[in-house]
Amino acid sequence: MKHVPQAIEADLKHARALELWTLFWQLSIVAVMFFAMGSSQAMKSAWVEDVLGMVPATVFLVALHFEQKAPTEKFPFGFARVNSLAFLIASAALIFMGLYLIYDGGMKLVRMEHPTIGAAPLLGPDVWMGWVMLAALAYSTVPPIILGRLKQPVAKRLQDKVLHTDALMQKADWMTGVAGGVGILGVGFGWWWADSAAAVLIAVDIVNDGRRALTIATAELIDGAPRELGRNAVADEARSLRQGLQSKFGADRVRLRESGRFILAEVDGGKPPAQSDPEALWSGDQERRWRLADVTATVARR
Amino acid sequence: MGMVALTLCACAPPPHDPDATTRHVERQGRLRAGLVAGVAPGQAERMRRLAGDIAQAHHARLDARTGPAGALMRDLEAGRLDLVVGVFPKRSPWSRRVAFSAPFPKADVAKDTPVVRVAVHPGENRWLMGIERTIAAQSGGEQG
Numbered sequence: 001m002k003h004v005p006q007a008i009e010a011d012l013k014h015a016r017a018l019e020l021w022t023l024f025w026q027l028s029i030v031a032v033m034f035f036a037m038g039s040s041q042a043m044k045s046a047w048v049e050d051v052l053g054m055v056p057a058t059v060f061l062v063a064l065h066f067e068q069k070a071p072t073e074k075f076p077f078g079f080a081r082v083n084s085l086a087f088l089i090a091s092a093a094l095i096f097m098g099l100y101l102i103y104d105g106g107m108k109l110v111r112m113e114h115p116t117i118g119a120a121p122l123l124g125p126d127v128w129m130g131w132v133m134l135a136a137l138a139y140s141t142v143p144p145i146i147l148g149r150l151k152q153p154v155a156k157r158l159q160d161k162v163l164h165t166d167a168l169m170q171k172a173d174w175m176t177g178v179a180g181g182v183g184i185l186g187v188g189f190g191w192w193w194a195d196s197a198a199a200v201l202i203a204v205d206i207v208n209d210g211r212r213a214l215t216i217a218t219a220e221l222i223d224g225a226p227r228e229l230g231r232n233a234v235a236d237e238a239r240s241l242r243q244g245l246q247s248k249f250g251a252d253r254v255r256l257r258e259s260g261r262f263i264l265a266e267v268d269g270g271k272p273p274a275q276s277d278p279e280a281l282w283s284g285d286q287e288r289r290w291r292l293a294d295v296t297a298t299v300a301r302r
Numbered sequence: 303m304g305m306v307a308l309t310l311c312a313c314a315p316p317p318h319d320p321d322a323t324t325r326h327v328e329r330q331g332r333l334r335a336g337l338v339a340g341v342a343p344g345q346a347e348r349m350r351r352l353a354g355d356i357a358q359a360h361h362a363r364l365d366a367r368t369g370p371a372g373a374l375m376r377d378l379e380a381g382r383l384d385l386v387v388g389v390f391p392k393r394s395p396w397s398r399r400v401a402f403s404a405p406f407p408k409a410d411v412a413k414d415t416p417v418v419r420v421a422v423h424p425g426e427n428r429w430l431m432g433i434e435r436t437i438a439a440q441s442g443g444e445q446g
Contacts, residue, residue, distance in 0.1 A: 114320055114425020116401035120433060125434040128427070188316025192425050293327050 005290035025143035036136035042183035056166035080260030094210030101203035141177035244283030262293035318428035336374030338388030407441035
């Protein structure tokens with residue numbers, strides 16, 4: 001198994017920088033939202049989503065650290081799958097937190113609790129705290145939108161599921177800001193239910209983020225075939241690689257699985273071709289030949 | 303539909319009261335206040351003065367009655383009172399059911415310290431902000 005192929009070194013460096021920036025901005029958002037949160041349910045949900053928004057960036061950085069480690073005696077296949085394991089845990093956390101927030105907001109709707117948002121404590125009795133909340137929500141949407149857009153092409157080149165999911169979650173953060181803002185404005189106009197309704201809407205988005213991440217992490221952990229980035233469909237390049245290996249080896253069966261960003265192939269039957277270096281066996285876009293990290297062949301008895 | 307609602311509500315800047323307490327008090331010219339009994343005489347005087355100042359700020363006459371906190375709070379919840387003035391800590395068993403104002407006079411006090419506060423129906427944000435304004439305006443003359 002390779003550690004970090006030269007072809008993606010620069011992109012990995014860029015991705016690491018983007019994730020460090022994400023943690024920096026996200027921490028500032030979490031702090032601003034915490035001080036503006038007050039007793040609004042929508043703000044509480046948005047704050048939780050902002051806290052959880054740091055999970056993919058942290059998972060990416062931790063996984064990158066492990067991915068670069070050489071295999072050991074105890075882990076002879078290396079650590080490329082660390083990100084999937086961490087992502088599985090993080091996605092479960094997203095789902096449980098989202099479900100809790102749906103319950104919490106839903107119960108407030110059922111009990112018809114009227115949210116109290118009074119004057120801003122530090123700005124005097126004439127400034128409604130709702131305006132402060134709206135300003136905090138507006139701030140919370142800007143860095144994620146920009147960072148999400150910057151991450152998408154890098155995630156595609158790196159075939160990095162964590163980075164890609166992170167980019168999608170960040171791009172969708174504007175929805176949280178808008179939903180929260182509508183909820184606060186609704187309370188301002190005397191619609192007591194708007195706050196909890198917005199909170200439930202945001203929580204549904206959190207559960208959806210978790211579900212998407214869980215599907216992707218599970219597919220890899222149970223040795224599923226390589227998937228399209230961000231989708232559950234088998235990747236086109238995996239199909240073409242399977243056909244290529246089948247014809248080059250004259251194999252009875254070729255099985256592909258994903259380990260982190262890499263593809264591992266098992267070829268049963270047939271005969272290895274003269275050029276059996278994994279990169280030489282890659283049949284798709286040559287810029288992405290680093291993806292085929294290992295080919296294990298079981299040669300048929302003659 | 304949403305735009306129509308927004309336009310209708312745009313006559314006064316947010317926040318508005320879901321139960322329209324501010325509008326009722328101002329239209330009827332009457333503030334129904336509960337004053338919690340059994341407090342020190344100095345505090346009782348301060349509470350009555352605050353209730354009077356709130357009524358005046360809304361061009362209403364004060365219709366106050368004194369009673370035990372429990373009974374007054376139940377009347378507040380049932381909409382038979384517009385506010386209750388009493389000596390409450392911020393962390394009170396009532397804080398889940400009513401919304402409390404800042405202390406009167408304004409001061410930094412611990413959440414467990416009982417001080418004069420106004421309780422209102424939760425979510426009546428315009429009403430609460432009006433009370434906070436009165437507390438801020440009258441606190442200067444009440445220090446000590």
